Amino acid sequence: MNSDSSLLHELSWTDIERLDKKTTVFLFPVGSTEQHGPQNPLGTDFLIAEHVARKSAELVENAYCLPTLPVGVAPHHRNFPGTLWTSRSTFETLVKDVIHSIHYHGFEKVIVVNGHGGNSSSVLNAITDYNDIHDMVCSMFEWWRDSEIISSVFNVPSAIHADVVETSTVWAIRPDLAKEERLAGLTSADVWGRLIGSLYIPSRADQITETGIAGTLEGISIDKGNQALEKIIKKLVKAIEDLSSYSK
Ligand SMILES: [Zn+2]
Incomplete structure (x- = not known):
């Protein structure tokens, strides 16, 4: 447990100057502001990533959480009002620039806590570059890809979009934003994309689901959302500890 805040933006530059360069791990929550059905807030992806990252940082002495990047690669949701997005290249550049800032101050360990599938390839490109060219040890943590937690808590093989998994999880974090009365009669697609025979076609959200x-x-x-969060935070805490004690 940190005696001070574990949020970078609440510390001063002299606090950061005192941190150990080799063992400090920065968590960088990134998400999206995009439609998540009528029952969930547009901020679902970044609210979950931010919560998981901040709670985990509080539990590990040398972990600090960066400010959240709340807009991501979501042009495929654009026909639903309120959705915001950046291009893939802009997002990748933003993630790289933030990691570059951390690297410039002499640190080498960052875990990007990503809450949105559309961001994955850009985050991987950014961290691969910094690990390769600058010899950093960055990684990505995506809570919803943990099939062991998803299947044991929610009894589904995987999370898709604004489904039982994401809805329960964001409602657990922000019960004040839950719109349970809107659930009745809602339809839902089975697959995230279209299938032509056996061919998978990546598609805009409105081509898949009304x-x-x-x-x-x-x-x-x-209750299930809280159970999942507890397991996810435990996994992330272990990942931070492993990365912190790793020496190149
Ligand atoms: Zn989502």
């Missing part, structure tokens, strides 16, 4: 939802809505529960 409501913006894909995956089952059966069994949504704040």
